[in-house]
Amino acid sequence: MNDAALDFESVRAADVSRNFGRRRALSKINLTARSGDIVGLLGPNGAGKSTLISVLATLATPTSGEVLYGGQTASRLGPALRRRLGLLAHELFLYPELSARQNLAFFAALYGLDGREVVDAALERAGLADRADEEVSGFSRGMRQRLAVERALLHRPRLALFDEPFTGLDDRAVTMVSDRLRALAAEGAIVIVATHDLDLADGLVTRIALVKDGRLLADEPAADGLRARYRGIVGNG
Amino acid sequence: MFLHTALLVLRKDFTIEVRSREILYTTLLFAFSCVLVFSIAFVKQGQPLEDAAAGILWIAIEFAGTIALGRTFERERYGETLRALLLAPASRAAIYVGKMLGILLLLAVVELVLVPLVTILFHAPLLAQPARLAALLAAGTLGFAAVGALFAAMLVRARSRDVMLPILLYPITIPVMIAGVRGTAALLQSPPDTASVTMWVGILSAFDVVFVTLSLWTFEPVMTE
Numbered sequence: 001m002n003d004a005a006l007d008f009e010s011v012r013a014a015d016v017s018r019n020f021g022r023r024r025a026l027s028k029i030n031l032t033a034r035s036g037d038i039v040g041l042l043g044p045n046g047a048g049k050s051t052l053i054s055v056l057a058t059l060a061t062p063t064s065g066e067v068l069y070g071g072q073t074a075s076r077l078g079p080a081l082r083r084r085l086g087l088l089a090h091e092l093f094l095y096p097e098l099s100a101r102q103n104l105a106f107f108a109a110l111y112g113l114d115g116r117e118v119v120d121a122a123l124e125r126a127g128l129a130d131r132a133d134e135e136v137s138g139f140s141r142g143m144r145q146r147l148a149v150e151r152a153l154l155h156r157p158r159l160a161l162f163d164e165p166f167t168g169l170d171d172r173a174v175t176m177v178s179d180r181l182r183a184l185a186a187e188g189a190i191v192i193v194a195t196h197d198l199d200l201a202d203g204l205v206t207r208i209a210l211v212k213d214g215r216l217l218a219d220e221p222a223a224d225g226l227r228a229r230y231r232g233i234v235g236n237g
Numbered sequence: 238m239f240l241h242t243a244l245l246v247l248r249k250d251f252t253i254e255v256r257s258r259e260i261l262y263t264t265l266l267f268a269f270s271c272v273l274v275f276s277i278a279f280v281k282q283g284q285p286l287e288d289a290a291a292g293i294l295w296i297a298i299e300f301a302g303t304i305a306l307g308r309t310f311e312r313e314r315y316g317e318t319l320r321a322l323l324l325a326p327a328s329r330a331a332i333y334v335g336k337m338l339g340i341l342l343l344l345a346v347v348e349l350v351l352v353p354l355v356t357i358l359f360h361a362p363l364l365a366q367p368a369r370l371a372a373l374l375a376a377g378t379l380g381f382a383a384v385g386a387l388f389a390a391m392l393v394r395a396r397s398r399d400v401m402l403p404i405l406l407y408p409i410t411i412p413v414m415i416a417g418v419r420g421t422a423a424l425l426q427s428p429p430d431t432a433s434v435t436m437w438v439g440i441l442s443a444f445d446v447v448f449v450t451l452s453l454w455t456f457e458p459v460m461t462e
Contacts, residue, residue, distance in 0.1 A: 059320055060460055083326035093321035095255045095312070108250050110242065110325040111391075135256075 006077065006084045008070025010034045011056065011159055011190055018051055018214075025051040028065065033159075033190045033207070038181055038210035040205030040222065041194040042230060048214040049194035050090065053161050056192065057087045069159070083111060086157030088135035088194040089163050096137035100128050100147050103136060104154060111155040116158050122150040125180070127173075141168030149177055153184065160184055162193045166200050202226040210234055239334075242327040246335025251342070253312065258309045264347050268301040272351065275359035283360065290361035291421035295414055297351055298344065303403055305343050309336065310389040310398075318362070319393055323460055333456040337386040344378050357436055361425050369424055369434045376441035377417035383448040384409050391459050414442045 011033050018026040026048045033039045041049045054060040056067060058074045058081065065072055074081055087093075094103050104119040123129045126146040136144060145168050153160060162181070167176050181204065185191045195201050201208070201222075208226065210218040210233050217233050254260055272293055279289040313319035313336075322332050352370070356363045363370055390407045392398040420437030423430040 057324060059324060059461070078329065079326050081326075082324055085324065087321075089317060089319075091317035091318065093318055094252060094316050095318055096250070096316065097256050097312075098249070102252065106245065107321070107325070109245050110322070110327050112238075112326070133339055 003204055006080060007158060008084075009070075010068075010070060011032055011066045011192075013052070013056065013065065014068060016052070016055060016062045017064045018048075018055055018068060019063045022198060023223050025214050026055070026062075029211075029214075029216050031209050031216055031219055035188045035190055036185050037207055038185045038191040038193060038205045039209055040201040041192055041205045041209050041211060042196065042198065042201060043211035043234060044196060047211040049196075049211055050163050051214075053087070053089070053163050053209065054191070056159070057085055057161050058082065078174075083155060084158040086152040086155065088148055088152040088162045090167075092144050093137050093151060094144060094148055097135060098123045099133045099135055100126075100139070101132040103147065104151060107151050115153060118154060120175055122154055124149045125176075127176070142170055142173050145169055146173055146176070149180065153180070156187075156189075158189055160189050160191045162191070164195055164197075165193060166195065174200060198227045198230055202209060239328050239331045240256065242325060242331035243335040246322070246325075246332055247338045247342070249313075250309065250336070250339035254339075254343070260305055260343060261346060263308065264301040264305045264343065265350055267304055268297045268351050269354065271297045271300060271314060271420050272354050272358060280359060283451075285359045285361070288418070288422040288425070290355050290359035291418045291425060292420060293373065294351060294355045294363070295417045298348065298374075298378065298417075299381065299407070299410070299414060300349075301347050302340070302344050302378075302385060305340055305347075306382075306385045306389040306406075307399060307402055309340060309343075310393045310451060314393045319425070319460075330453045330459040333390065333452065334392040337382050337452075338391065340382040340386055341378060344382065348378070363421075363425070364428075366424055366429055366431070368435075369429075369431065369438070370421070372438045373417060373420045373424070373434065373443065374442065376438055376445055377420075379411050380441060380444045380448050381410050383445065383452050387452040387459070389454060390456070395444075406440050412444055413441065416444065 004233060013029045013031045016026055028159060037214060045051050055062055069081060072213040100123060101119060104117050104122050108115050108118050123132045128147060149165060165177055169177060181191050205222045208220060208222050209216060212234050275293045306351045324330060352363050355361055385406055389402060390402050395401055416437045420434050423433035
């Protein structure tokens with residue numbers, strides 16, 4: 001697979017449904033995100049946001065429908081596609097027994113990145129350069145979250161997927177992560193952020209996709225009055 | 238790249254274990270207790286029951302191995318790091334091989350303690366034929382670890398994983414246990430039945446080829462939700 005195919009300009013969920021046993025977590029989702037977008041995937045708990053993120057990350061297969069990365073499916077693009085995907089999920093994908101540096105070095109090596117410089121730069125961005133050799137188990141939730149964000153972005157993904165990236169962050173860290181996502185989108189990445197924190201989404205996202213009960217209720221450009229719009233479509237749930 | 242990824246995963250597991258020593262100590266203590274209790278039951282006035290040493294050695298390996306498998310993958314569940322591994326562009330089969338090598342290495346250390354212990358407590362001349370014993374242990378442990386790593390990875394997100402792992406693992410690895418026990422018993426005969434040992438090593442190697450091939454083949458599809 002050539003690199004041009006992996007620098008896809010859009011990702012499109014086409015009629016994506018996903019069942020868990022008899023429960024339908026996603027129902028015929030149609031959603032397109034383009035290069036430079038920061039899409040806010042908004043909805044109440046249990047709406048299907050995390051499932052959609054997993055499907056987009058190729059960690060779950062749709063029961064029906066397909067996801068197209070620049071017009072091609074994950075199976076056609078093969079494992080090389082995963083080199084262009086970055087995911088920060090609910091759990092942080094970090095080994096608590098390893099130091100911050102060891103965690104980043106391990107994932108850098110797994111992605112075939114040339115270690116030291118990439119890791120040092122990521123530690124600097126996470127604000128953890130002075131605690132790089134401490135075990136992650138001794139970090140606060142906010143420090144782990146910042147490290148996890150950098151782990152997810154270590155390989156400069158084309159499609160960056162974030163599931164509640166602001167959990168446990170203080171104001172300063174929220175600003176740091178928000179700026180990081182904006183910079184990523186400005187570089188041409190497609191950024192999708194699942195959150196139910198409307199205050200944090202407001203002003204950050206460029207598009208909103210409102211999800212409830214596994215259905216996409218709205219997909220539109222972000223505008224002022226996000227909370228009122230959300231309440232109008234989703235309700236108070 | 239395949240080998241590089243497998244060794245990366247192995248080195249990561251090794252680093253974590255060296256730091257915590259949690260799995261090594263747990264499995265060693267369990268294996269030691271298991272052999273000690275059986276030696277009290279099966280050795281009367283210095284005379285062990287026939288073939289007891291062979292059976293106890295392999296039971297201790299299987300039970301200690303089950304604990305090691307559970308704990309190794311429990312680490313990947315905490316923080317959902319197994320999903321991070323699966324999301325990496327590396328070969329998923331290589332990730333499986335890395336995890337399996339970690340289990341093999343751990344069980345090799347356990348066996349280094351178990352063999353002299355069984356030799357002493359059961360008056361069994363296990364070390365009289367070290368090369369043949371090593372061949373039996375290596376072939377048997379590989380078969381067990383191959384299937385075990387696959388099942389433990391499959392069950393990592395299952396709520397009842399601690400119960401399900403032995404339920405799935407033990408029936409499938411019965412051929413490994415039978416071959417291991419019979420091969421070791423042949424080794425402990427006086428004089429050792431070397432032809433039988435060679436045959437059992439051959440059977441174990443055949444199991445290994447089947448188990449490793451099937452596991453490599455099925456790891457990717459079973460790990461995709």
